[in-house]
Amino acid sequence: MAEWNADRRKGSAAINAQGWLARVRRVVSPNCDARADADDISLLVIHGISLPPDHFGGPWIEALFTNTLDPRAHPYFAQIAELRVSAHLLIRRSGQIIQFVPFCQRAWHAGVSAFDGRARCNDFSIGIELEGTDTRAYTQRQYTQLARVSRQIMAAYPRITPARIAGHSDIAPGRKTDPGEAFDWAHYRALLRHPGADSATVRA
16 A cells, blocks of 8 residues: 555656656647536546558658648648647657647547546547557557656556546547557556556656
8 A cells, every 4th residue: 555655656746736747758739628617537548549550650641730830841741741630648669758838728639439337538638659560569768758657647547547548449439540459458468567667747
């Protein structure tokens, strides 16, 4: 119990009063707004994204989340350049974490969605994007960072429990498929349970 309490204190301290993670890169997205209830944060949603599809690296995800995606840079971008979307965090294949929206604000990541009988998941959730695809294995660095930051989020927002962590496909079935069959839920949940999963501070 003492170890768990210390773990929670350490995780909570990693997130400041404004809802930003310590010591990660920030790229501020305009695609967010105020939550109706700042205390109503009770769901963590895991997504997968690659831009262009099935390609990794490059500036394109950041450009999408900051409304600067050039529709001429790739044929696919013409379809999505006008979207206004974001996530709270992106975890790159390398394990680098970028924060776009403070947790206390509502990021536009879930779209039409529902969890446990409640619609509009953006209202009460935190969204984390993993750079990847439904069918290509995510990296161990991503799992390590995801587990660490998940534990920190749960410490700061205790209404989020392991049972209230879902994939985008879970909250928007039939419309979304990410993070896909390539995401190893058993491995991720094992890292969440491991007492040393967030033994190091999350770094960019």
